Amino acid sequence: TNNEKMKHCVVYTLTDPRDSLVKYVGITTDVKNRFSKHKSDKQSKEGILKKNWVLKLLKLGLEPIIDVIDEGDVDYCQKAETSYIKLYRACGAKLKNQMKTGTNFTLICSRFVIAV
Numbered sequence: 001t002n003n004e005k006m007k008h009c010v011v012y013t014l015t016d017p018r019d020s021l022v023k024y025v026g027i028t029t030d031v032k033n034r035f036s037k038h039k040s041d042k043q044s045k046e047g048i049l050k051k052n053w054v055l056k057l058l059k060l061g062l063e064p065i066i067d068v069i070d071e072g073d074v075d076y077c078q079k080a081e082t083s084y085i086k087l088y089r090a091c092g093a094k095l096k097n098q099m100k101t102g103t104n105f106t107l108i109c110s111r112f113v114i115a116v
Contacts, residue, residue, distance in 0.1 A: 006073050006074070007029050007073065007074055008029065008071065008072075008073065009027055009028065009029050009071065009072060009073060009074045009076070009077035010027065010028060010029075010031060010068045010070065010071045010077065011025065011026070011027050011068070011069050011070040011071065011077050011080045011081050011084055012025070012026055012027070012028065012031060012034075012066055012067060012068050012069060013025055013026075013066070013067050013069055013084075013088075014026070014050075014054075014064040014065070014066055014096075015064060015065040015066075015067065016053075016057070016065075017057070017062050017063070017064070017065055018057075018062070021093065021094075022088055022093050022095070023050070023053055023064070023093075023094070023095060023096050024050050024053075024064070024095060024096045024097055025069075025081055025084045025085050025088060025095065025097060026081065026097075027077040027078060027080075027081045029074070031066065031068060047096070047097075047098060048098075049096040049097075050096035050097070053096050069084065070084070085097050
């Protein structure tokens with residue numbers, strides 16, 4: 001519905017606390033609830049790479065670090081999520097996202113790395 005598309009949404013990353021590298025990019029309308037689901041989602045067949053990584057961290061007594069990196073309505077966040085996944089992958093991130101994307105962000109990546 002149109003109300004759902006206008007709902008406030010955020011783009012977030014999950015970072016590995018052992019090496020401070022971003023491992024996952026996602027979107028949600030409820031950060032706290034989504035983070036809890038990432039940590040307790042043991043039965044889902046979706047996102048097996050992410051799930052296995054999170055379970056490994058939990059077994060070590062650790063958990064991923066969640067950071068909000070962008071926000072807007074749902075339409076904006078869906079497009080931004082795809083762009084961030086492409087950007088992080090172009091910069092060499094080994095993301096656990098299953099989405100296959102090209103790496104046409106090389107120029108932006110070099111500027112991004114310099115800016116950071």
